[in-house]
Amino acid sequence: MNEAMRDYWNADAxxxxxEMQARLDLSLSPVTAALLSLAAPMVGDRVLDIGCGSGETALALATVVGEGGDVLGVDISRPLLEVAEARAEALDSDAQFIEADAATLAGQGDRDLVISRFGVMFFDDPAAAFANIRTHARPEGRLRFACWRTPADNGWAGVPLKAVVPLLPPSAPADPLAPGPFAFADPDRLVGILETAGWQDIDLQRFDFDMLLGQGDDPLAAAIEFSMRVGPAARVVREGDAGVRAAAEAALRAAYAPYAADGRVALPGSVWLVSAHA
Structure with missing residues (x-):
C-alpha cells in the first residue's frame, strides 16, 4: 500500500x-450478508479479515467461530480501527484488530478463511499482495472477498459522478487499473492476478443489490448528504466554494429524484463475490 493511500485513510476520509459507520454498514448490508453466506464460516475457524474497516464483518464472524476460533481484522486506517475496537469492547467480542498492511504482513499459514469486504482493491502490486496474503492461509484455506464491478454497473457511483462532473475542473481520465474501488472490475484481470499469486479454484459470482443512500422524513436530503461526504461528489465539497457546493447539491437532487420511492433513495449496486483456495 503506498503512502498516499495510507495518508488518505488516516486523514479526512x-x-x-x-463517523458514518452505521450508515455505510446499513447501505452495504446486502453485500455483507451475501459474502458471509459464501464464506460459510464454521465453529473453530481461524479468520483473517483484510481491510476490516470499522469491524462489521469481523464482528459478525466472531459470533460464529466462537471461543475455539479467532478473528483478526487488519486495516491501515487508525480512525476506522478505533471504531472497530470500541464496537468489539461494547459487544464483548473476541475479535482482534491490528493496524497493518495486508500486502506485507507476514503470514503463518494457519488461517482457515481469509475474507474481505471491499478491502483488497487498493494494492500497488496486487499480484504480490495476494501472494503474500496466501501465506496466511493453511493448505486448502478459503479466500472470499467482495469487490466492485464497473462504475457503469454501480449507479450509486455513476449517477452522482455524472451529475457533478460539469462542476469539476478538467482532469486527465482516471486509470481504471490504478488502485481504487473499481480496480478489479475486469473479471479477466482479476482472475489473472489471483492465478499469478498462486490461488486455485477461482470463481466469480455477480451480485446485484440496491444501495441505500437515504431514508426517513426527507430521503432525498439524506441521500445528498451521504453523497456529499462519500463517493465522487465528495470531491466537490473538498475542492469547491460555497457556490459550487450548492450547485452540486441541486444537481444531486435532480439526479436522485427518479430513485426516490417508499421513503428511501436506493441506486443500483453490483459486485463480484470471489472465491478461491490456497
Missing part, C-alpha cells in the same frame, strides 16, 4: 468513514 478515514474520519468521515468512521
Amino acid at each position: 478515514g474520519h468521515t468513514w468512521a
Whole structure:
C-alpha cells in the first residue's frame, strides 16, 4: 500500500468513514450478508479479515467461530480501527484488530478463511499482495472477498459522478487499473492476478443489490448528504466554494429524484463475490 493511500485513510476520509459507520454498514448490508453466506464460516475457524474497516464483518464472524476460533481484522486506517475496537469492547467480542498492511504482513499459514469486504482493491502490486496474503492461509484455506464491478454497473457511483462532473475542473481520465474501488472490475484481470499469486479454484459470482443512500422524513436530503461526504461528489465539497457546493447539491437532487420511492433513495449496486483456495 503506498503512502498516499495510507495518508488518505488516516486523514479526512478515514474520519468521515468512521463517523458514518452505521450508515455505510446499513447501505452495504446486502453485500455483507451475501459474502458471509459464501464464506460459510464454521465453529473453530481461524479468520483473517483484510481491510476490516470499522469491524462489521469481523464482528459478525466472531459470533460464529466462537471461543475455539479467532478473528483478526487488519486495516491501515487508525480512525476506522478505533471504531472497530470500541464496537468489539461494547459487544464483548473476541475479535482482534491490528493496524497493518495486508500486502506485507507476514503470514503463518494457519488461517482457515481469509475474507474481505471491499478491502483488497487498493494494492500497488496486487499480484504480490495476494501472494503474500496466501501465506496466511493453511493448505486448502478459503479466500472470499467482495469487490466492485464497473462504475457503469454501480449507479450509486455513476449517477452522482455524472451529475457533478460539469462542476469539476478538467482532469486527465482516471486509470481504471490504478488502485481504487473499481480496480478489479475486469473479471479477466482479476482472475489473472489471483492465478499469478498462486490461488486455485477461482470463481466469480455477480451480485446485484440496491444501495441505500437515504431514508426517513426527507430521503432525498439524506441521500445528498451521504453523497456529499462519500463517493465522487465528495470531491466537490473538498475542492469547491460555497457556490459550487450548492450547485452540486441541486444537481444531486435532480439526479436522485427518479430513485426516490417508499421513503428511501436506493441506486443500483453490483459486485463480484470471489472465491478461491490456497
